[in-house]
Amino acid sequence: MKQAVIIGASGGLGGALARLLLNQEGWRVLGTHHQSEPLWQHPLMSWRTLDVRSEKEIAALMTLLPTIDLLINTTGILTSPHQGPEKSIRQFNAEHMMMSFETNTAPILNLAKHAQAALKASHRPIIIALSARVGSISDNDLGGWYSYRCAKAALNMAVKTLAIEWQRSLPTATLIAYHPGTVRTALSSPFLNSGSTRTTLSPEDAAEHCLLLLNTLTPANTGTFWDWRGQKIPW
Numbered sequence: 653m654k655q656a657v658i659i660g661a662s663g664g665l666g667g668a669l670a671r672l673l674l675n676q677e678g679w680r681v682l683g684t685h686h687q688s689e690p691l692w693q694h695p696l697m698s699w700r701t702l703d704v705r706s707e708k709e710i711a712a713l714m715t716l717l718p719t720i721d722l723l724i725n726t727t728g729i730l731t732s733p734h735q736g737p738e739k740s741i742r743q744f745n746a747e748h749m750m751m752s753f754e755t756n757t758a759p760i761l762n763l764a765k766h767a768q769a770a771l772k773a774s775h776r777p778i779i780i781a782l783s784a785r786v787g788s789i790s791d792n793d794l795g796g797w798y799s800y801r802c803a804k805a806a807l808n809m810a811v812k813t814l815a816i817e818w819q820r821s822l823p824t825a826t827l828i829a830y831h832p833g834t835v836r837t838a839l840s841s842p843f844l845n846s847g848s849t850r851t852t853l854s855p856e857d858a859a860e861h862c863l864l865l866l867n868t869l870t871p872a873n874t875g876t877f878w879d880w881r882g883q884k885i886p887w
């Protein structure tokens with residue numbers, strides 16, 4: 653049995669990824685939730701509460717598992733209690749930006765710090781950081797969404813930097829940043845325009861695309877940024 657850890661399994665994409673893994677043979681999953689209560693159970697699924705902004709809670713969670721074969725961090729926010737994504741610089745608020753960094757950026761580094769030993773115990777560990785295409789600087793043709801874009805761009809830098817360190821200290825690992833497409837979840841739904849021609853995915857379809865890519869990854873791909881169509885995204 654291989655061990656997967658899905659941080660944010662109470663979310664749209666995290667939940668679909670957990671269920672898809674459990675429907676395949678050979679996986680047990682530890683999933684985390686924060687403000688939502690888990691709405692489903694499975695004999696090979698265990699749930700833990702986690703506030704991903706707390707290093708102490710991450711460290712405690714990681715003592716539970718001797719081996720981690722797959723670690724997917726799906727946690728992220730686009731809106732905070734008093735603010736949505738900025739359409740203009742007039743809406744910029746540093747407090748909102750810091751909240752975005754706390755949830756979108758720092759967690760992958762604290763997770764890596766405390767999961768390192770369990771990842772080393774795996775034959776070929778895979779770590780996926782849910783990023784977003786809007787975090788690509790070279791792909792930014794539209795502007796807007798300052799805090800979220802900056803937090804995901806910083807996440808991409810964290811992935812690249814960590815991958816360089818792990819090529820020396822954890823060479824069997826494959827660590828990537830991943831854009832899941834526009835997925836119909838609580839995070840994105842308020843911003844989906846019903847008249848738009850943009851392709852949107854169900855969480856189930858998005859999870860399938862993610863696992864399809866995951867099955868093709870090798871350590872040679874570490875430190876790269878991919879989208880749901882299996883194409884590399886420039887940083």
Ligand SMILES: NC(=O)c1ccc[n+]([C@@H]2O[C@H](COP(=O)([O-])OP(=O)(O)OC[C@H]3O[C@@H](n4cnc5c(N)ncnc54)[C@H](OP(=O)(O)O)[C@@H]3O)[C@@H](O)[C@H]2O)c1
Pocket residue numbers: 659660661662663664665666684685686687688689702703704705725726727728729755782783784785831832833834835836837838839840
């Ligand atoms: N949906 C899209 O179109 C889209 C596009 C590009 C990238 N992404 C990225 O994909 C990832 C998953 O997004 P989603 O659409 O599935 O969002 P979602 O349904 O809103 O799920 C977000 C998850 O993050 C968790 N979370 C938020 N703050 C947390 C905290 N402080 N501590 C612990 N967990 C926390 C939530 O837990 P609780 O609900 O239990 O609080 C939930 O499980 C995000 O990183 C997002 O940026 C999504």
